Amino acid sequence: MSNVICELLGIKYPIFQGAMAWIADASLASAVSNAGGLGIIAAGNAPADIVRAEIRACKEKTDKPFGVNVMLLSPFVDEIVDMICEEGVKVITTGAGDPGKYMAKFKEHGICVIPVTPSVAHAKKMEKLGCAAVIAEGMESGGHVGKTTTMALVPQVVDAVNIPVIAAGGIADGRGMAAGFMLGAKGVQIGTRFLVATECTVHPNYKAKIIKAKDIDTVTTGQITGHPVRVLKNKLSRQFDAVEKEEGGKPKPDMERIEELGRGALQKAVKEGDMDYGSVMSGQIAGMVTKEQTSKEIIDEIMAGFTALVKEY
Numbered sequence: 001m002s003n004v005i006c007e008l009l010g011i012k013y014p015i016f017q018g019a020m021a022w023i024a025d026a027s028l029a030s031a032v033s034n035a036g037g038l039g040i041i042a043a044g045n046a047p048a049d050i051v052r053a054e055i056r057a058c059k060e061k062t063d064k065p066f067g068v069n070v071m072l073l074s075p076f077v078d079e080i081v082d083m084i085c086e087e088g089v090k091v092i093t094t095g096a097g098d099p100g101k102y103m104a105k106f107k108e109h110g111i112c113v114i115p116v117t118p119s120v121a122h123a124k125k126m127e128k129l130g131c132a133a134v135i136a137e138g139m140e141s142g143g144h145v146g147k148t149t150t151m152a153l154v155p156q157v158v159d160a161v162n163i164p165v166i167a168a169g170g171i172a173d174g175r176g177m178a179a180g181f182m183l184g185a186k187g188v189q190i191g192t193r194f195l196v197a198t199e200c201t202v203h204p205n206y207k208a209k210i211i212k213a214k215d216i217d218t219v220t221t222g223q224i225t226g227h228p229v230r231v232l233k234n235k236l237s238r239q240f241d242a243v244e245k246e247e248g249g250k251p252k253p254d255m256e257r258i259e260e261l262g263r264g265a266l267q268k269a270v271k272e273g274d275m276d277y278g279s280v281m282s283g284q285i286a287g288m289v290t291k292e293q294t295s296k297e298i299i300d301e302i303m304a305g306f307t308a309l310v311k312e313y
Contacts, residue, residue, distance in 0.1 A: 004164050005187040008132060009091055009112065010065050012036030013303055015177070016135070016166060017295075018191025019069030019093055020143065020281070021045070022270040023202050026054045030061035031199035031295035036303075039066040040093060048079035055087050065091060067114075072097025085109040093135060096144070100129050114166070118146030123157045123165075133164040135189050140170030142192050142283040145220060145230050151183070158184030172285040174305020181310075190302075192283040198294045205273035206280060213286035221279075224248050225258060232280040236265060 005014040015037035017029065021044035029039030041058060043051045051068065058066050068089050070080055073096040081102050084092060092106070094115040099106070106113050107130065116135045117123040123134045136157040138150025146153075150169040158165050167180030168189035180188045194200060196207045213232055220228040221240035224247060231237055240261055247253035262279060269278025293301070 003186060005133065005166065008164070009038060011038050013299060014166075014187030015299055015302065016040060016067075016093070016168075016187060016189035017194050018141075018168070018189055019095070020191055020195070021071070022266055023195065023200065024069070025201060026057035026061060028194060028197060028200045028295070029054075029066050030058045031197065032194065032299070033058075033062045033064040033066045035294075035296035035299040036064075037295075037299050038091065039064075040069050041066065042069045042071075043074065043080050044069075044071055045074045045076070047076050048083040051080060052083050052087060055084075055089060067091035067093055069093045069095060070099070071095055072099060081105065085111070098125070098129075099131070103129050103131075116168070117157065118148065118153070120153075120156050120160045123161050127161045127163050131163065133166060133186075134161065135166040135168050136185070137189070138167075138169030139220075139230070140284040141168055142218075142230050142281040142286075145169075145228055150180075154180060154183040154185055170283060170285055172283075172288045174302050174307070174309060176285070177302055177306040178309040181306075192285055193289050193298055194295065195282070196289055196292045197298060198292060202270050203273035205275050206269055206278075207292060209275050209280055210282055210286050210289050211291065213282065213289070215284070215287035217286060218282055218284050222258070222262070224253055225255060229262075229279065229281065230283065232282045232286065234278075234280060235276040236261070236279060 003014045013036040017032040017039050019040045019042040021042045024042035029041045032039035041054050091112045112132045114133045115126045116137050126134050136154045138153050139145040154167045164186040166187040167185035171188050172193045177188045219233050220230050222228045224244045265279035268274040269280045
């Protein structure tokens with residue numbers, strides 16, 4: 001596929017795999033890269049040695065380009081950045097902050113920086129920093145979300161910057177990819193559908209819950225904290241709802257009480273398979289995901305649907 005993102009990164013298809021903390025490891029990233037997309041390892045809050053091991057494992061599983069997502073609020077971010085440069089990673093995506101502090105070092109090592117952005121103002125700032133592209137992520141996505149939908153956000157970001165834009169949030173098939181391109185994007189990022197990839201090492205209970213989900217089964221928790229998270233409904237999300245309603249009417253809500261509910265909850269879902277009190281992060285397109293497939297089958301199916309639509313119109 002002739003495309004600016006493909007040419008920039010040396011990949012076959014302009015499809016990024018979402019950087020899902022505790023989930024996006026070498027197994028999934030290498031499978032996506034081998035299938036023609038850009039696999040991404042999520043550093044999350046992990047120490048540098050753990051992320052280094054995943055990078056080296058990914059190198060053993062693929063000779064194709066892959067990336068690492070740097071969570072800029074991580075307590076280990078400085079060590080993570082140094083390690084990524086040492087390991088020769090050439091593509092990074094960033095989240096939860098501003099990569100400006102590290103841009104000189106990234107450029108020195110020839111690293112392509114592509115931040116996730118929730119707004120036009122943030123995207124424009126990322127362009128000024130010298131980022132190669134931005135990922136405009138709408139609130140339909142799973143995990144931490146902004147306030148603007150993909151449909152509204154992507155074209156506004158496209159109009160505001162001169163660097164390529166990757167559309168994210170609410171995209172699961174060729175139709176979603178085509179829609180992103182019609183909005184002006186040059187690529188798409190997909191998370192939830194890759195949760196059920198054969199190579200994804202998330203707990204089987206997590207995959208089963210995604211596959212069983214309906215269109216109305218996601219909810220955003222943490223609204224009162226200013227850092228909302230989209231998850232599938234369960235006992236934990238109902239606890240969040242009750243506590244947030246109770247604290248919401250107070251002059252000074254007890255944020256520690258709310259944050260304590262979510263502490264360690266993602267790990268409970270991902271590693272332990274706790275679908276009651278784990279944080280089962282998922283995008284709104286979970287209802288479209290109906291079966292487990294290999295990463296190659298997922299990407300081939302998306303590209304077939306996208307190509308058919310483009311030819312039709």
